[in-house]
Amino acid sequence: MKISCKEFELELKHPFSIAKFTRTSTPLFLLKVEHEGKVGYGEASMVPYMGESYETANAFLKKVDWNQFKFPLDFASVNAYLDSLAPGNPAIKAAIDIALHDLNGQLLNKPCYEIFGADPAKMPVTSFTVGIDTPEVLKKKLEDAKDFKVVKVKLGRDNDKEIIETIRSVTNVPLYVDANQGWNERKKAIDLIYWLHDKGVVLIEQPMDKNNLEGNAWLTERSPVPILADEAMQRLSDLDSLKGAYHGINIKLMKSTGMYEGHQTILRARQLGMKVLIGCMSETSIATLAGAHLAPLCDWADLDGPFLTINNPFDQPAFEHGKYVLNQLPGLGLTGVKEDLFG
Numbered sequence: 001m002k003i004s005c006k007e008f009e010l011e012l013k014h015p016f017s018i019a020k021f022t023r024t025s026t027p028l029f030l031l032k033v034e035h036e037g038k039v040g041y042g043e044a045s046m047v048p049y050m051g052e053s054y055e056t057a058n059a060f061l062k063k064v065d066w067n068q069f070k071f072p073l074d075f076a077s078v079n080a081y082l083d084s085l086a087p088g089n090p091a092i093k094a095a096i097d098i099a100l101h102d103l104n105g106q107l108l109n110k111p112c113y114e115i116f117g118a119d120p121a122k123m124p125v126t127s128f129t130v131g132i133d134t135p136e137v138l139k140k141k142l143e144d145a146k147d148f149k150v151v152k153v154k155l156g157r158d159n160d161k162e163i164i165e166t167i168r169s170v171t172n173v174p175l176y177v178d179a180n181q182g183w184n185e186r187k188k189a190i191d192l193i194y195w196l197h198d199k200g201v202v203l204i205e206q207p208m209d210k211n212n213l214e215g216n217a218w219l220t221e222r223s224p225v226p227i228l229a230d231e232a233m234q235r236l237s238d239l240d241s242l243k244g245a246y247h248g249i250n251i252k253l254m255k256s257t258g259m260y261e262g263h264q265t266i267l268r269a270r271q272l273g274m275k276v277l278i279g280c281m282s283e284t285s286i287a288t289l290a291g292a293h294l295a296p297l298c299d300w301a302d303l304d305g306p307f308l309t310i311n312n313p314f315d316q317p318a319f320e321h322g323k324y325v326l327n328q329l330p331g332l333g334l335t336g337v338k339e340d341l342f343g
Contacts, residue, residue: 001066004032004342007054010045010282011311014131014141026282029057029092030313032342033099035071040103041334042095043290045254045281045305050091057092060085064096073104075260082257090235090257091281097258098290098332105331112293113326116263122296125322126303127152127176132159135166142170144307149322150174152302156182160192164199176277176302178205181231186215190222197224203277203300205250206230217245226275236265239272248275248299254283259290266297280305285314289332292317292324313341 008028015024031042046052063085069078078100082093105112113120128145129152130138145151151171153163156179167175177196183189189207196204203226208215210232220227226247233242233249235256242249249269256262262278269276276298278291283305295301303324306312315336318325327333 001069002034003061003066004034005058005061006030006032006342008284008313010284010309012282013144013308013310014133014137027054028282028284029054029095030284030286030342031095031099033066033103035103036107038103038106040099040101040106040331041286041337042097042099042102043284043286044091044095045283045287046091047254047281050254052089052091056089057095060089060092061096069100071104071107073100075101079257079260091254093257094253094287095258097260098253098287101259101290102286102331102334109330111326111328111330112259112290112332113296116259116294116297118294118296120296120326123292123323123326124295124298124301125149126295126301126324128304128307129178129302130154130167132157132163135162138163138166139170142167145171145173147319147322148173148304150176152176152178152304154178154180156180161195164196164201168199172200175199175201176203176205176300177201178230179207181206181209183207184209186218189219193219193223193225201225203228203248205277206232213241213245220244220246223247228275228277230279236261236268239265239268239274243272243274246274248277250277250279250302251298252279252281253287253290254281259294262291262294263297266294275299277302279303282309284309284312285317285334285336286332288324289317289326289334292326293332295324313338 029044033040127150128148229246230250277300278298279302
């Protein structure tokens, strides 16, 4: 098996602000895996607050014995092996998992969605995310959302209502809200949630601190819209403790170490009677397609990474009527790979 890597800085169209951070780019680690004439691609999106970097990614890759992977792959064993090498490092583990899923699909001559039993006809619409900003910039950002049926809004500072009113002056599409742990007082939060409900908000992610299980549960019990765990939902092992405190979860492949555990998390959430949103970090078409292959198994999708960036090095995934359209190519179905990208 031949492995190639590429450090890549993904540039955002606009500065991206949430309750506690602002950034203008995201370091990525792109991975290419070749075996028996087939090629699989993976990606680690290493947003700064998650603690990974080019240095940690390279250090982890040095520990991997690629010769121990045998096809067709047992991804439960792959997942356990990667976790045995070092704790943490979910993004670079996701890059390996996604590349191996892509390669596995190539070798089986099947698209990943078929392997996971996902029906492309059940693809949910995906949202377009706008970060916290001034009314003037918000309106400019929303010009890029004209092809989307849902807008996701970052809240969690002291101007939440102004942001929503600004968006409502431009569009009447349904809204998802992500407070990114920015709300601290229960009474103010539940009053705001009812106001947001009246403004067409259909779900809210992580309203209070991820460690405040009781506070989030209090809101969940009283909320007229689904409350989802985001920062509180990292790995599959977190899920059972969240039942009752949230109506559902936001899965991100960069936190779940890739497609295998992401899929297992979806299955377990269904067993617990919880709703599922599949989300993303700042990502290229690689990780976006990985999420899209699982999205038909979810209630909602927020896979807008390529639409928020200016230097995606691959073809944009097909997108029509607010939804991704998966092709019938094996694996992820990634196209537009430049021969010299990996040197």
